[in-house]
Amino acid sequence: MTEFREVRRSSLLPDQIAADIMAKISDGELLPGDTLPTEHALAGTFGVSRNVVREAIARLRSDGIVESRQGRGAVVKPISERETFRVDIHSLGKSGNLADLFELRGLLEIEAAGLAAVRRTSLDIEEMCKAIAELDGDFQFDERRLEADAAFHRAVGKAAGNAYLYGIICYISSRLKETTRVTSNIYTRDDLVQVTRNEHLKILKSIEAGDRAGARKAMAAHIGGASERLKVPVRSVSLL
Template sequence: MADFTQIRRSEHLPTRIAAEIGREIADGRFAPGQKLPTEHLLAQTFGVSRSVVREAIAHLRNEGLVETRQGVGAFATELAQRQSIRIEAGTPGDKGAFRDLFQVRFALETESAGLAALHRTPDDLMKLDEILAQMTGAEKWGEQGVVADLAFHRAVAAATHNEYFQQFVGFITERTHVAINAARAAAILEEIVEVTIAEHVAIRDAIATGEPAAAKTAMKRHLNGAARRLNLELEMS
């Protein structure tokens, strides 16, 4: 059984760093349109790896606080372009809040998987395969395995080719990371990682078939399994 008193302490680094940068953008330290420090400099400032910084920037991009330009860097967005929806870092700190989060995930990501099965391209499937290779690689037991898990869900949303699914799945992945860490802390790591990988492989294979019903079923099984690992009852069919 997951110990929800530990969730805040297990909150992952990208979330905390995204919250800190987000506060500085909101407070005006980074003006609209201003370029943020480089990944290298941010990594040095926070004492983390560049991959952690990249995920933090991805969170901020999903929240509409930054935009990234290929080969140039990340910039604070103009005020008129900023999204009004934002999931605060400390909100899901109890069991009820996690149940609410998973109910939203269930509705959103089940449909996302179905649409991905209809609209996925060879490039989308290649991206899912690349992420699965990261999930099953040597670092699957650590933080990079969790990062790959979240990237998989974002890639499924991207395969819908619906901008709104991509945006809203991006909004909730920040808090999903906390749920994964809580589940890993509450179970035998080797067992939960292997089960989770198998669930993601089933989702990928169902999307590849082009059958929405199969993809939805695979996603439902994964989310129900993830909820059970947190001792949550979703009350969803």
């Protein structure tokens, strides 16, 4: 039987309850077709009001994770029927999930860099330069530099000129802040920020020069380097 833990009074947030339920789904404790406990039962388990639980379930419904069925309540949907793409930060530690995420990055961002070399505007280049400049001056990733790292990838995605590709890259880049935090903890050298900056700079130079093959190669090297620093085995992504 699926068990939830009471949430501390200092953090009675629907997001946390939704994340707890999502973790049970990701771990297979709640399977597609399973019905969530009633709002009353969840409120008692988490030690919150039913309104807080109702909002948490509404967020899961909005993300396409569960659906309401008459007479049954909230039911877990199969992955194949979920309308939204979602990367659950809490499940990235599971075997293979990080490798899958980095492989997805390769498939999307390598091609985005190549398209950016063909379609970039002067404003796109300015945004990339600004993001790289934010990485100067320190050896550690603080919150400002984590955002600068993500901003660079968003700028490349925007320069690719495809709204759907840009939207996915924006979503993934926000989730990758956590992987950079983890890398900062396990990377044994003190040049993580500068290594990242230099890899970004190579991507920028190729995009600015209109070198599609060079931009793809530079992005592949960056993603490969990031996975190695995080000690994540990643299947190779073709550069053809």
